[in-house]
Amino acid sequence: MVYRYRLLRKIMGQKYAAYDANGNINAFYDSVDSPVPAGLTNVIEITDAQWQTCINNQGQWYVSDGALAPVPPPTAAELLAQAQAAQTAILSAAYAAAINAPVSYTTAAGTTAVFNQNAVAKANLQNAMLASEKSGEWAINLWLSASGAPVTPFTYADLQGLAAAMEAIDAPDYQLLLQLIAQANAATTVAAVQAVVWPS
Numbered sequence: 001m002v003y004r005y006r007l008l009r010k011i012m013g014q015k016y017a018a019y020d021a022n023g024n025i026n027a028f029y030d031s032v033d034s035p036v037p038a039g040l041t042n043v044i045e046i047t048d049a050q051w052q053t054c055i056n057n058q059g060q061w062y063v064s065d066g067a068l069a070p071v072p073p074p075t076a077a078e079l080l081a082q083a084q085a086a087q088t089a090i091l092s093a094a095y096a097a098a099i100n101a102p103v104s105y106t107t108a109a110g111t112t113a114v115f116n117q118n119a120v121a122k123a124n125l126q127n128a129m130l131a132s133e134k135s136g137e138w139a140i141n142l143w144l145s146a147s148g149a150p151v152t153p154f155t156y157a158d159l160q161g162l163a164a165a166m167e168a169i170d171a172p173d174y175q176l177l178l179q180l181i182a183q184a185n186a187a188t189t190v191a192a193v194q195a196v197v198w199p200s
Contacts, residue, residue: 014045015028015029015051016029016036017046018036018040080189084193087193087194090197101117101169103117107154109153113145114145115144115145125163132159141153180196183196184196
């Protein structure tokens with residue numbers, strides 16, 4: 001029985017875990033199937049059971065003082081920093097959605113549609129107005145709604161009207177975003193951070 005176990009272990013090979021300067025495991029090796037590359041020194045021997053544990057619980061184990069150890073839970077400060085980073089992303093996304101929200105406009109011909117007003121849409125509109133400024137006519141006589149559907153007739157006056165509709169939108173001030181992010185970063189608990197939300 002002992003001989004059979006040793007033979008089986010020889011076939012399976014000795015397992016190794018490679019790790020970076022911070023102890024994070026970044027690769028596994030097997031003396032039979034995938035030997036440790038020459039020159040690689042940040043490796044330790046591990047048992048088959050340890051290898052299975054690491055594989056099934058990725059990111060939960062690391063190398064400390066030359067041995068496997070469970071990754072310590074994040075500290076309160078780390079959890080707070082993570083919450084602040086997440087809330088900053090949430091607030092930034094809400095701001096982007098608010099300033100890029102489509103605008104409704106009714107053409108001179110009486111067609112009401114919703115139009116994009118993101119940076120690209122505004123640039124396209126500005127270019128169209130400049131191209132037809134001298135003639136006072138929009139020869140293409142068509143514009144695309146937010147869904148990509150053609151809206152026609154669409155005159156030069158409609159280009160101007162759509163631009164005015166975009167300008168009339170009460171877009172949120174960038175300083176509001178900065179103020180909210182500053183509040184989140186000044187909060188001292190995760191709950192307080194998450195309580196800083198974009199106004200509805």
